[in-house]
Amino acid sequence: MAGRAVDGYLAGCAVFVDLDGDGTAGWNEPRAVTDRLGGFVLPQTNAWTNRRGQIAVSTSTPGCVDTFTNAAPGMLHLTSAEPVGPDATFANVMVTPLTTVAAALARNAGVDPGDAKAIVVTSLGLDPSIDIARVDPLALASTGGGAELVVATSSVANLVSTLSALLTHACGGDAAKAERFVVNAVADKMYSSAGGSSGVTDGKRRRLRAGDSHVDLGSAATVSALAVDSIDGAVAGGAMSPSTTVSADAIAAVAEVSSGSARVLKQIAADSGDSDPMAVVRSAASVTAVMQGPGVKGAISEVASVGSDPQNCAGFATLTELKEPARMISAVNVAERSLPAIEVAQAPPPPPPPTPPNAPGVSTVAAASEAALHVDLGDDDEAVPDAKSAPSFGVVVGVVVGAVVFVSCASAMCRGRRGGSQGYEVDAKGRRVIGRRDAGAPVVFTPAFRAEQFGVSGWSTS
Numbered sequence: 068m069a070g071r072a073v074d075g076y077l078a079g080c081a082v083f084v085d086l087d088g089d090g091t092a093g094w095n096e097p098r099a100v101t102d103r104l105g106g107f108v109l110p111q112t113n114a115w116t117n118r119r120g121q122i123a124v125s126t127s128t129p130g131c132v133d134t135f136t137n138a139a140p141g142m143l144h145l146t147s148a149e150p151v152g153p154d155a156t157f158a159n160v161m162v163t164p165l166t167t168v169a170a171a172l173a174r175n176a177g178v179d180p181g182d183a184k185a186i187v188v189t190s191l192g193l194d195p196s197i198d199i200a201r202v203d204p205l206a207l208a209s210t211g212g213g214a215e216l217v218v219a220t221s222s223v224a225n226l227v228s229t230l231s232a233l234l235t236h237a238c239g240g241d242a243a244k245a246e247r248f249v250v251n252a253v254a255d256k257m258y259s260s261a262g263g264s265s266g267v268t269d270g271k272r273r274r275l276r277a278g279d280s281h282v283d284l285g286s287a288a289t290v291s292a293l294a295v296d297s298i299d300g301a302v303a304g305g306a307m308s309p310s311t312t313v314s315a316d317a318i319a320a321v322a323e324v325s326s327g328s329a330r331v332l333k334q335i336a337a338d339s340g341d342s343d344p345m346a347v348v349r350s351a352a353s354v355t356a357v358m359q360g361p362g363v364k365g366a367i368s369e370v371a372s373v374g375s376d377p378q379n380c381a382g383f384a385t386l387t388e389l390k391e392p393a394r395m396i397s398a399v400n401v402a403e404r405s406l407p408a409i410e411v412a413q414a415p416p417p418p419p420p421p422t423p424p425n426a427p428g429v430s431t432v433a434a435a436s437e438a439a440l441h442v443d444l445g446d447d448d449e450a451v452p453d454a455k456s457a458p459s460f461g462v463v464v465g466v467v468v469g470a471v472v473f474v475s476c477a478s479a480m481c482r483g484r485r486g487g488s489q490g491y492e493v494d495a496k497g498r499r500v501i502g503r504r505d506a507g508a509p510v511v512f513t514p515a516f517r518a519e520q521f522g523v524s525g526w527s528t529s
């Protein structure tokens with residue numbers, strides 16, 4: 068299973084399939100580390116064979132950075148929009164702030180993942196044809212489309228980052244807990260704005276998908292309400308004491324800055340037009356550098372920790388200054404000049420890792436190429452049935468799940484019944500070939516394949 072972790076591209080971050088839903092990577096759960104463009108490939112494991120799990124990205128690992136800012140990502144934990152299994156028919160899974168909210172919405176409201184994705188798209192005013200679980204927002208924007216998706220992705224990430232910083236002190240310093248309550252509040256707001264309530268019928272599902280109520284992240288009132296909902300959730304969840312207060316002044320100051328940054332980014336995207344497709348990507352990176360940088364997050368942490376009267380602290384002055392559009396634009400322009408060069412992925416995530424070392428005389432199969440595995444039966448005169456255990460071929464050297472094995476005889480005669488090449492499709496366990504396929508049929512290796520060595524003679528690719 069291949070995919071990409073995106074706010075900016077998240078590089079050097081731990082990825083795993085959360086099979087047990089505990090939010091941490093278990094010893095038997097498939098795992099990987101993202102590359103410089105956020106790409107990852109998760110290997111199939113025995114534990115994943117018959118189970119499905121959310122793909123999770125943890126950004127708290129050392130060396131994990133948002134490559135657009137070269138700084139630690141603003142969100143600590145991101146997930147795919149839906150659970151996936153190793154047999155999924157799609158090969159490119161996006162893990163973004165939007166898919167993280169969609170996953171929370173599906174979990175909390177009891178709607179299916181498709182409905183949850185549709186609600187998130189509707190709530191943010193995006194093109195309903197966009198599948199947030201499959202589309203790389205940055206790559207799409209670089210081709211001249213999808214600027215709104217970049218704005219929404221960046222704005223949600225910045226919102227979660229700032230509100231989490233606001234709650235962390237009151238949550239006993241546990242930033243991960245604070246983030247979960249913020250993500251849940253955003254998901255619940257989108258669900259309720261789309262007309263959702265408990266109990267999803269077919270009719271209600273249609274209304275949810277057709278909903279036209281947007282959640283305006285550029286509204287200070289909306290962000291303030293989300294902050295209050297997050298606090299209420301933390302209290303109800305036992306992560307925050309009812310006697311612990313986050314002052315109304317602190318909430319208002321954070322809401323003004325968060326909503327102001329969303330408005331600035333949206334305006335920049337509108338002003339850039341189609342002349343420079345990368346302009347919105349650079350602007351999103353710049354706004355992220357400001358909102359997730361130490362200046363803003365430090366100011367928020369300060370106003371959240373001083374109690375009921377934060378107006379006399381330096382952090383409050385910083386936030387008050389940044390709520391002015393001119394000051395926010397100036398800070399964004401300064402940030403843009405100091406950002407690294409931005410590279411956008413123009414292709415799917417990388418191919419899977421190479422197969423294990425080959426036995427003598429066995430050539431390497433290019434993992435992402437279109438290829439067929441040819442098995443030479445030599446002088447073996449055994450007729451090959453339509454379904455047979457691969458090791459019983461005797462000279463089979465390997466099995467690649469999802470490929471087609473073409474079996475041939477050196478003498479072109481197998482007891483006079485099977486000459487030339489016959490095709491056999493490999494099953495999901497990589498141990499059996501099932502059914503017969505004509506030689507020359509197209510074969511494509513999917514990113515999530517498994518190869519097993521069975522030993523002896525050579526193979527070739529074509």
